[in-house]
Amino acid sequence: MAGGSSTGGGEFVIKPWELHGEGREFEKISADFGKAVGALEQGLAALGSPWGLDKPGSGFAAVYQDAHGGVLGGLRGLAGRLGQVGSGLHTMAERTADADTAAASGFGAAAGAGRGPVRPGATPGAGKTVPKDVSA
Template structure:
């Protein structure tokens, strides 16, 4: 017999903690984006600097997109944990009520 132990408070707490991590990541990505995409270009306006800027911007855009996607996934996982904990708690309460009321 397999027994599943699911502590809804721990799972909901983990969801909340993960949401905090996702928010801090989003804040950090925003700071990073403002820093690296801010005004000024340290590579200069000459031909080689302009060539570098094009490549840099392409890589930067891809990196920031990937980081943003990861932040979104963390937020989605946090929400899923919280919703799952709530659903299990509600199902437990409904089952407990049915048992106490003698409903089968």
């Protein structure tokens, strides 16, 4: 998964700016896919009903109309869900950054203000801010 990696020590690193980048990619894919579905729909509509009115043509038409609506509806739904994945990645990035910032502000808050000893394992003044999205 882009945006995260295992360090082998049971820890998982998530980089919010990479999640934002992947979110933008999913949003672009969603938009492109939606345009392709629209073009397919227009192309099929332009064909009209070329199967004829005889018995085989009528039978095909009946099956085609049901399948046509279901397939196009499913494709439109897929385009929407791809966009939702992008939105979810943005939400995950923001929540991760917020959690990191909150956790980092707790480390050294007492030591940085000169109000008391540093908690065991804490680094005084370290990590006051979390890097934001630096991708273009």
